[in-house]
Amino acid sequence: MLKVNHLAKSFKSKTVLNNVSFEADKGQLVHISGANGSGKSTLFKIIAKVLLPDSGDVTMLESKTIGALIENPGFLEFETGLVNLRFLAKLNHNYDEKKVFALMEKFSLDPNDKQPVSKYSVGMRQKLGIIQAVMEDQSIILLDEPTRGLDTDSIDQFIDLLKNLQAENKLIIVASHDYIEGIKYDVLFTLKNGLLS
Numbered sequence: 001m002l003k004v005n006h007l008a009k010s011f012k013s014k015t016v017l018n019n020v021s022f023e024a025d026k027g028q029l030v031h032i033s034g035a036n037g038s039g040k041s042t043l044f045k046i047i048a049k050v051l052l053p054d055s056g057d058v059t060m061l062e063s064k065t066i067g068a069l070i071e072n073p074g075f076l077e078f079e080t081g082l083v084n085l086r087f088l089a090k091l092n093h094n095y096d097e098k099k100v101f102a103l104m105e106k107f108s109l110d111p112n113d114k115q116p117v118s119k120y121s122v123g124m125r126q127k128l129g130i131i132q133a134v135m136e137d138q139s140i141i142l143l144d145e146p147t148r149g150l151d152t153d154s155i156d157q158f159i160d161l162l163k164n165l166q167a168e169n170k171l172i173i174v175a176s177h178d179y180i181e182g183i184k185y186d187v188l189f190t191l192k193n194g195l196l197s
């Protein structure tokens with residue numbers, strides 16, 4: 001479903017990805033571990049097509065859509081969480097209010113909360129970021145450090161969400177520098193010195 005072929009990327013003289021290749025299929029939960037600065041976000045940006053590689057390419061089955069949480073997601077700061085999610089999904093004409101309400105409630109975010117996102121805590125923003133990555137029924141989901149800022153209850157909800165997504169045959173790729181207790185991955189990769197092994 002997803003094929004990453006010999007990706008290389010440098011910023012000025014700094015080589016971040018050297019020759020990265022892997023394949024992953026629907027229904028798989030994949031983990032990419034790597035130290036800070038090892039290139040996890042860079043790899044995700046190239047897969048999500050917001051950054052071009054210097055060489056190599058990414059191929060995926062046609063009709064597959066990508067949802068992604070990469071670094072700190074940007075939101076409309078003076079709008080509420082619900083307005084932000086509605087805005088993002090409406091860009092693709094893919095807004096499902098019932099689904100968005102259910103996801104917000106799953107993560108203990110009140111869809112009727114009137115406070116703007118600028119007042120959100122780090123964890124609340126992170127939860128909104130996770131929701132936007134999955135709310136449009138995307139078939140490939142990239143989650144960069146998804147549990148950053150989440151409390152233990154929210155981590156449990158996140159693990160439960162991963163199980164549901166896997167049951168729906170999504171391909172989920174999680175990148176994190178540490179091991180997240182309770183997640184059962186199908187495939188484990190490590191990104192180091194520009195190489196994935």
Ligand SMILES: Nc1ncnc2c1ncn2[C@@H]1O[C@H](COP(=O)(O)OP(=O)(O)OP(=O)(O)O)[C@@H](O)[C@H]1O
Nearest residue numbers: 011014016034035036037038039040041042043177
């Ligand atoms: N746009 C850019 N311009 C210059 N250097 C960049 C750029 N984006 C990333 N880098 C550099 O590339 C390297 C890899 O960064 P990246 O964010 O991909 O790592 P990461 O594994 O996601 O790190 P972290 O775990 O800290 O989020 C870092 O040294 C970073 O400074």
